Structure formats: C-alpha cells, structure tokens
Amino acid sequence: xxxxxxxxxxxxxxxxxxxxxxxxxxxxxxxxxxxxxxxxxxxxxxxxxxxxxxxxxxxxxxxxxxxxxxxxxxxxxxxxxxxxxxxxxxxxxxxxxxxxxxxxxxxxxxxxxxxxxxxxxxxxxxxxxxxxxxxxxxxxxxxxxxxxxxxxxxxxxxxxxxxxxxxxxxxxxxxxxxxxxxxxxxxxxxxxxxxxxxxxxxxxxxxxxxxxxxxxxxxxxxxxxxxxxxxxxxxxxxxxxxxxxxxxxxxxxxxxxxxxxxxxxxxxxxxxxxxxxxxxxxxxxxxxxxxxxxxxxxxxxxxxxxxxxxxxxxxxxxxxxxxxxxxxxxxxxxxxxxxxxxxxxxxxxxxxxxxxxxxxxxxxxxxxxxxxxxxxxxxxxxxxxxxxxxxxxxxxxxxxxxxxxxxxxxxxxxxx
Amino acid sequence: xxxxxxxxxxxxxxxxxxxxxxxxxxxxxxxxxxxxxxxxxxxxxxxxxxxxxxxxxxxxxxxxxxxxxxxxxxxxxxxxxxxxxxxxxxxxxxxxxxxxxxxxxxxxxxxxxxxxxxxxxxxxxxxxxxxxxxxxxxxxxxxxxxxxxxxxxxxxxxxxxxxxxxxxxxxxxxxxxxxxxxxxxxxxxxxxxxxxxxxxxxxxxxxxxxxxxxxxxxxxxxxxxxxxxxxxxxxxxxxxxxxxx
Numbered sequence: 001x002x003x004x005x006x007x008x009x010x011x012x013x014x015x016x017x018x019x020x021x022x023x024x025x026x027x028x029x030x031x032x033x034x035x036x037x038x039x040x041x042x043x044x045x046x047x048x049x050x051x052x053x054x055x056x057x058x059x060x061x062x063x064x065x066x067x068x069x070x071x072x073x074x075x076x077x078x079x080x081x082x083x084x085x086x087x088x089x090x091x092x093x094x095x096x097x098x099x100x101x102x103x104x105x106x107x108x109x110x111x112x113x114x115x116x117x118x119x120x121x122x123x124x125x126x127x128x129x130x131x132x133x134x135x136x137x138x139x140x141x142x143x144x145x146x147x148x149x150x151x152x153x154x155x156x157x158x159x160x161x162x163x164x165x166x167x168x169x170x171x172x173x174x175x176x177x178x179x180x181x182x183x184x185x186x187x188x189x190x191x192x193x194x195x196x197x198x199x200x201x202x203x204x205x206x207x208x209x210x211x212x213x214x215x216x217x218x219x220x221x222x223x224x225x226x227x228x229x230x231x232x233x234x235x236x237x238x239x240x241x242x243x244x245x246x247x248x249x250x251x252x253x254x255x256x257x258x259x260x261x262x263x264x265x266x267x268x269x270x271x272x273x274x275x276x277x278x279x280x281x282x283x284x285x286x287x288x289x290x291x292x293x294x295x296x297x298x299x300x301x302x303x304x305x306x307x308x309x310x311x312x313x314x315x316x317x318x319x320x321x322x323x324x325x326x327x328x329x330x331x332x333x334x335x336x337x338x339x340x341x342x343x344x345x346x347x348x349x350x351x352x353x354x355x356x357x358x359x360x361x362x363x364x365x366x367x368x369x370x371x372x373x374x375x376x377x378x379x380x381x382x383x384x385x386x387x388x389x390x391x392x393x394x395x396x397x398x399x400x401x402x403x404x405x406x407x408x409x410x411x412x413x414x415x416x
Numbered sequence: 417x418x419x420x421x422x423x424x425x426x427x428x429x430x431x432x433x434x435x436x437x438x439x440x441x442x443x444x445x446x447x448x449x450x451x452x453x454x455x456x457x458x459x460x461x462x463x464x465x466x467x468x469x470x471x472x473x474x475x476x477x478x479x480x481x482x483x484x485x486x487x488x489x490x491x492x493x494x495x496x497x498x499x500x501x502x503x504x505x506x507x508x509x510x511x512x513x514x515x516x517x518x519x520x521x522x523x524x525x526x527x528x529x530x531x532x533x534x535x536x537x538x539x540x541x542x543x544x545x546x547x548x549x550x551x552x553x554x555x556x557x558x559x560x561x562x563x564x565x566x567x568x569x570x571x572x573x574x575x576x577x578x579x580x581x582x583x584x585x586x587x588x589x590x591x592x593x594x595x596x597x598x599x600x601x602x603x604x605x606x607x608x609x610x611x612x613x614x615x616x617x618x619x620x621x622x623x624x625x626x627x628x629x630x631x632x633x634x635x636x637x638x639x640x641x642x643x644x645x646x647x648x649x650x651x652x653x654x655x656x657x658x659x660x661x
Contacts, residue, residue, distance in 0.1 A: 023530065031530075031531055032528060032530065032531060033499045033526045033527060033528075033531055034455070034526055034528065035455065035456045035525055035526060035528070035549070035551070035573070036528045036529070036548075036549045036550060036551040036553075036554060036562075036573065037551035037552070037553050037554075037573060037576050037577075038553075039528050039529075039551075039553075039554070039558075040553045040554065040555060040558075041553070183462060184452065184453070189453070193453055193455055196455050197455065197456075197458075197577075197578050200455075200456065200576065200577055200578055201575075201576060201577035201578065202576070203553060203576055204553065204576065297504075298503070299500045299503060299504060300498075300499040300500045300503055300526070301453065301500065302453075302455075303455075303526070305503075308500070310500065310504060312504070313474045313475055313476075313501060313504060313505075314451075314475075314500040314501035314502070314503065314504025314505065315451065315452040315469065315501070316452045316453050316500070
C-alpha cells in the first residue's frame, strides 16, 4: 500500500489535539530533556523529517524500498486454529495476525530503521549509531547501513549480548561494530544512555537511529510515523477481509513502537479497543518486572517525560523480563498519554505466561513468535472469554522467534 | 570552581572536602547529587555516582549534609542534579529543600532552555540561581537567549561530549566565550574537559570568569587512600586557585 500522507500532517489539520504539540508534548508527556549540545540536532531532525514527508521523491523511495527490500505489505493472516482454541460453547472472537515477522530481518523494526537511514542521508550524516535490546533494532539498523554504505555502531548491553548472541553475530556479519555496554544493569536502558553519550560527542557527523517511540522529541513522533504503515495496511486489509474496522488491536509494549505503529491510524476511531501488553517478568508482586505503565510513576528517562519505574528518590529501577526487547524501565510518552486519557488499555503478562503462549502459537499455527510478541498472544487467555462471537481481534505479530530459541530451550530445560 | 560528587566515597568525607575546598580558595563549589542514569557524564563521574549510590547516598541525605555545614561553609554551593530526581521530589519541594539547606543555585544538565521555563521562576522565588548550559553546537541567537535567562553564571560546555578530562581545549571555545560575554552581562564559566592549571589559565585568558573542574577532582578522590583524599583535593585546589589568579 502506498504511503503518501504522513500522519503528523493529518494530525496538524486537527490542530486542537495535535499529537504531539508544537513543543513535542503528548499531554504532559514527551518534551526534550537532553543536554543542550543535542538541541540543535533535534531541531534539525524535526525539520528534515517535515521536509522529507512533503517531498514526493522521499516518499516514493521509501515506499519502493518498503516494497522491494523489506517485503511490504505484510499479510493480515486469519489464525484459524488459534481462534478455534479460544472458542467457548457460545463461540468467541476471530483472531487475525498482522505478520510483521515476515518483514526482512524478521521484525517490524526495519520500517523505522529504513526511514531514518534515508533521513540521515538527506541530512548528510554518514555515521549511524543505535541502541538495541533484543538485537532486532540493531540488526535492522545494521542492515540498512549496509544497504546504503553508512558506518554503523550499535550499543548493546553486555547481558543482552549473551541472551541474543545470534543477533550480535548477524550485526557483525552486516559490517556493524557492536559495542558492549557494561554500565548499570548492562541492558537496553544502559545501551540507550551510552548511545546518547556517543551522540552528544559526535553529533555533528552522526545520526542516532533511535529504535522506539521513546527519547526526546521528535523521536516519538518520527518513529511512530515510520511504523504507522503497520496500522494503515491493517486498516485496509480489515476492510478487505471482513468489511469493517477491527474491534480489538493488541500488541506487546517495551518502548512501544510496534504497538504505536498499529494503533496510530485507529486512535481517532473510538470503537476500536486498543490493548498494550507489558512484561510482568517474574510477577508484578515480586518487583522483578518491566510493567512500566502498570506500576510506573511520572518521570524523565532518555530525554522524555513519561511513566517510569523508579524508586522514591527518582533513581531509575532495573526492569526484568525474559524478553530482552521488553526489558526497559521506561515507555514511549504517547502510550502514557493514551493510558491517561483512557484511549488505550495496558495490561501485563509474566515470563511464564509468555513462554506458554509462544509454545501454543508455534504448535497451533506453525509460527514461532518472538518472546516479545508472545506477550501479546498470552493476553488472549484472559481476553477471549470476555468477547463474543463475531469480534475481530488483530494482534501485531511483531517479530519472529528464531533469535529466542536458545533462551526458550534453556527455560524448558533442553540442551541444544 | 571544583565539582565533587556527594557521597563519594561517603557523605562525611564529602563534608570535609567541601570545607577544605573553601579553605584552599575555591570561589564556588558544584556539588553533584548522584543519579542512576547520568546522560551527560563520562566514565569517571558515572563511576563516582555509582559509588555514592552504593554507599546509600540519597538527595535528602545530601541536603542534610549541606545543611549541617551552615555557618562553616560560606562560599556558594551549586547543586548539580539531573531532571528526574528533581521532578520526583517535586520541583517546588526540591527548591524549598535546597534553599533551606543553604544551596545557592542549581545546574540541571538535561534541562535545556525550553524545559527550564517552569523551574527557573520557582528557583528564583526561593533565592536559587538556575544556571543554564550553552554548548559549542548552540547557534548564536540561542546562545544569547540562554545567557540572558541564565542566573548566577552561564555554564559553557567546552566540548561536544560528556564530562571528562581532555588534553586540549578546542579553539572555538575562545570565540564562544567572547560571544557569550558580548550577549549579556551574565558571567561565564567554562566546564567539561578542563583537567588542570594550564587549561584554567587558558580559559581565563580567553575572558572566562570561571573554570569548572570536575572529573580531575573526582579522579583524585577515587585514587587516593580514604585518609588522604581530603589532602589530595586540597592540594589540587590550591594549584588551580593559583592558576586562576
């Protein structure tokens, strides 16, 4: 499907509730809490994005590459056996999967990495940096850098490098330098801090491809707009498949990029329920989780005001999840806003629930989802019994699980 | 102007260091409140923050320590804190408490001009100067707005980068100091990357009113045996004092 009208321009038409505001705010969330050194680069980036979206040669090149290089559009697939599994005596909802796992590199992340690489080239920046948790954003960034001949440095927590060794090797094969981060908890939060420090140092030559709808303005908007293709396609495919809007959208939430991409074109359609599924790790009560919206307080992390897992003094707390991609104590500011105004619902599932959902979907549909994605599937267990026959659910099948087989095998007590 | 991290290695030592720095002629002291995710700091100050947090330092304890020095410590102390600990306490309460503890001002490295709009009047009303930062990448016109809004002094970041010692100062700092001095009457202090007397002399000769030395102090505190930390810091401060003139 061709993308011609950027979402922020559509929003600007409804100036009263533009998201974000001219100051980069979603309600009170968002903003630019970064060292002064970065402010000119953020202003430059916002302007470059605005110009690019208005330039047909940019949107044409983006659409062409999304089609021929990424493999878009991705199918909307009817998960018949999963649907049947959750049917009670009076029927139940029908489950559809938006197959982002079929994208090149195996997840939704490449939509944004590709768009931002094209922007970097427009801005004349030849060096790219990025942070990665599960490695999917790192692989997507390394991929597009190889494609365009850009220098690429990926920051990754040392702990995550162990959990996702396959993706580390993929990035290196693609010619990227993977720099281990040992500070703090050695996970996504610390990798993001280190990427920002690199950017502060090399801002004049470097573009930072932030991988989620987090960070300082304009990133939450920029990343959302590059992923909005997920929701735009879904909308059209729902019309083709069952002749109307879906009833429920579901996606997993770490920083929240795949969810935001799916939700965005439906935010103004208030008949559509939107559910974000966070990682409850070992359980909310244990304190070892990554359920930021469920348990967080308003704070500032990595340049944006949003909900945040923190202690009473404002020290950022460690997040825990079996899935490296959800192991983050913050969340994109627009999600905090959608929760606050009651437009989207946010729930959480544990490591154990996500693991069993991963097995269930593998066995019933022949699709091994990523551990992150499995969190969204796991919520079906609670959700389906509450929905009636004829309800149409779309789950964002955000990534494939190949990268997770080692982790899963270990948890299931298997030796590979 | 020395910077030290409160609570590294512990708050009792920090208190002794503050008094010694005053004795050795520091004009203003920047006192860091340790934070878990210090975006603008290089490895030396990051490690100091981690040590301070491990030793149980909290913002409240830092303020108590500062409060306990009232009467003895007469030079201005500026608190260096990131946005989140400040917001977590509540901006008004933080300013109330900082002011009651005797602080003279605040530096918030991740709070640029626009985001400082809310905090600045709250701080001002309680007699606290909110010091704003300018960077080498800051355009001239913006530089002007920053120096006009900044209270106490304008903190000129001398490098594109995080805190930490550098061997040489970038030549463009000279121009930046000149621009800042021309755009308002607010004094200018240069920081980030200044490691010793030579650079202090250099920035003074470029017209800066002050030089902020952080990582070089923090490193000396970290490397010294605990019983010698205060003396080491005192000796270094005396050297810099002489260089600054």
